[in-house]
Amino acid sequence: MSAAKNININLKIWRQKNAKAKGSMETYKLDNVSTASSFLEMLDQLNEELVNEKKEPVAFDHDCREGICGMCSLYINGRAHGPDTGTTTCQLHMRKFNDGDTIFIEPWRSKAFPVVKDLVVDRSSFDRIQQAGGFVSVNTSGNTIDANATPINKGDADKSFEAAACIGCGACVATCKNGSAMLFVGAKVSQYALLPQGKVEATERVLNMVRQMDEEGFGNCTNTGACEVECPKGISLENIARMNREYLSASLKG
Amino acid sequence: MAKSTMLKSSIAKKVAMALSGLFLMLFLAQHFFINMTSVFSPDTFNSISHFMGNNPLVQYVIQPILIVGVIFHFIMGFTLDLKNRNARPVSYVKFDGAANSSWASRNMIISGSVVLAFLGLHFYDFWFPEMIYKYVDVNALEPTRYFHELAEKFESPVRTGLYCFSFLLLSLHLWHGFNSSFQSVGANNKFTKASHKFGYAFAIVIPFGFIFIALFHHFNH
Ligand code: HEM
Ligand code: SF4
Numbered sequence: 001m002s003a004a005k006n007i008n009i010n011l012k013i014w015r016q017k018n019a020k021a022k023g024s025m026e027t028y029k030l031d032n033v034s035t036a037s038s039f040l041e042m043l044d045q046l047n048e049e050l051v052n053e054k055k056e057p058v059a060f061d062h063d064c065r066e067g068i069c070g071m072c073s074l075y076i077n078g079r080a081h082g083p084d085t086g087t088t089t090c091q092l093h094m095r096k097f098n099d100g101d102t103i104f105i106e107p108w109r110s111k112a113f114p115v116v117k118d119l120v121v122d123r124s125s126f127d128r129i130q131q132a133g134g135f136v137s138v139n140t141s142g143n144t145i146d147a148n149a150t151p152i153n154k155g156d157a158d159k160s161f162e163a164a165a166c167i168g169c170g171a172c173v174a175t176c177k178n179g180s181a182m183l184f185v186g187a188k189v190s191q192y193a194l195l196p197q198g199k200v201e202a203t204e205r206v207l208n209m210v211r212q213m214d215e216e217g218f219g220n221c222t223n224t225g226a227c228e229v230e231c232p233k234g235i236s237l238e239n240i241a242r243m244n245r246e247y248l249s250a251s252l253k254g
Numbered sequence: 255m256a257k258s259t260m261l262k263s264s265i266a267k268k269v270a271m272a273l274s275g276l277f278l279m280l281f282l283a284q285h286f287f288i289n290m291t292s293v294f295s296p297d298t299f300n301s302i303s304h305f306m307g308n309n310p311l312v313q314y315v316i317q318p319i320l321i322v323g324v325i326f327h328f329i330m331g332f333t334l335d336l337k338n339r340n341a342r343p344v345s346y347v348k349f350d351g352a353a354n355s356s357w358a359s360r361n362m363i364i365s366g367s368v369v370l371a372f373l374g375l376h377f378y379d380f381w382f383p384e385m386i387y388k389y390v391d392v393n394a395l396e397p398t399r400y401f402h403e404l405a406e407k408f409e410s411p412v413r414t415g416l417y418c419f420s421f422l423l424l425s426l427h428l429w430h431g432f433n434s435s436f437q438s439v440g441a442n443n444k445f446t447k448a449s450h451k452f453g454y455a456f457a458i459v460i461p462f463g464f465i466f467i468a469l470f471h472h473f474n475h
């Protein structure tokens with residue numbers, strides 16, 4: 001890897017005081033950004049400068065900064081989580097950019113993810129979908145059975161595990177031209193549908209989660225496949241097809 | 255949950271869209287094979303057309319289903335497109351769609367609208383005159399008139415050009431639509447790789463076959 005160097009960049013960032021305010025793109029110049037820094041560190045650097053100038057820093061979401069929590073978001077240069085595939089914004093590095101570049105930074109855009117402030121959006125619609133059925137009911141009154149005591153087909157276990165890797169970041173919604181949440185819901189439905197523990201509540205689960213998804217105002221999937229490309233966890237479109245099958249069979253039963 | 259809620263769900267709409275699309279593709283394939291005979295044998299073309307035009311099952315059962323299917327498909331297409339636009343009230347200043355999806359997949363409403371406009375022209379050219387000929391004026395059947403009617407239409411370079419252009423967009427519509435419809439009905443399994451290849455072939459062979467037929471008649475009569 002080539003040695004780190006410093007670059008000067010231009011930033012165009014969405015600024016919006018609060019949920020009700022009308023926002024706009026603002027331009028900033030940021031000098032001496034190390035290519036070894038992460039994208040979020042670059043924003044920290046900008047915020048430090050803004051604070052020194054007694055200006056309001058840019059609000060953006062982040063938590064783990066290691067690609068596992070799903071908090072960081074950001075639509076960077078027209079793509080969810082920026083130019084890399086299979087990564088979150090916290091895993092994106094400034095070495096992906098060149099001296100003199102202009103970088104556009106916008107919040108996730110979806111009716112179901114309203115902007116709270118600047119680049120921060122409210123993703124609680126995902127929580128409500130999850131609460132509608134993304135769980136298994138377990139009797140915890142002292143007679144729980146160890147999950148490993150239930151034999152599970154290796155293929156199903158692997159697929160369930162892959163689906164469970166979803167971190168609920170919302171990049172799939174943000175990147176979808178239809179603002180559809182089907183990759184997220186497909187993953188959450190699949191994760192349980194594939195396991196014996198999840199089969200018990202399978203019918204209500206898929207019906208309730210899809211109903212909640214529709215109520216939140218997400219768009220309708222047209223299988224463009226953009227979500228699969230941008231998903232930091234490599235969640236496959238197979239999960240959407242599985243959800244559709246689950247939904248069809250649940251509709252016939254339910 | 256109430257059945258009505260389920261039928262209104264996003265997934266039910268998606269499946270309905272896919273089923274109507276699959277049905278239209280079946281129709282398209284049979285239309286293609288019939289038209290192809292006009293290149294090799296005007297007599298065969300005439301006799302199949304005569305059969306299709308006078309068979310009660312085709313005329314009174316399949317034809318109405320087809321028309322309802324087309325109308326359903328495009329009304330649903332426009333409805334879903336509108337709903338999807340509403341799902342993103344504020345659009346991105348910068349949106350790089352090409353980075354992760356095909357043009358065909360992102361512009362189904364455009365390719366579909368061109369195909370719809372084409373269907374208008376096509377009905378004006380063939381279907382309305384045929385209906386008037388048979389059911390309004392009640393002319394004699396003349397089982398050999400079809401080939402001439404066809405060949406005549408492709409004399410005009412403008413019409414031939416419009417036909418070719420529309421089929422180009424149909425090709426794009428199917429380039430995404432064929433495989434999309436299988437995914438919509440939940441078919442994504444070990445056959446998917448093979449069916450994708452078949453889908454791309456279908457999206458090229460059928461529309462370009464129609465283009466070939468139009469050009470053939472344009473340059474040969
Ligand atoms: C012979 C004519 C047509 C055929 C064979 C056809 C075929 C298809 C197929 C197979 C799909 C995929 C369904 C799915 O993804 O589940 C589709 C989707 C679609 N079609 Fe058509 N179509 C035709 C005409 C039209 C027309 C006239 C319109 C008018 C606007 C239209 C608009 C759409 C739209 C908006 C979609 C949704 C995109 C999607 O869900 O992928 N189509 N079509
Ligand atoms: S499916 Fe992928 S992109 Fe969508 S929320 Fe889960 S991890 Fe994020």
Ligand code: FES
Nearest residue numbers: 063065070072090
């Ligand atoms: S901050 Fe946790 S995934 Fe990026």
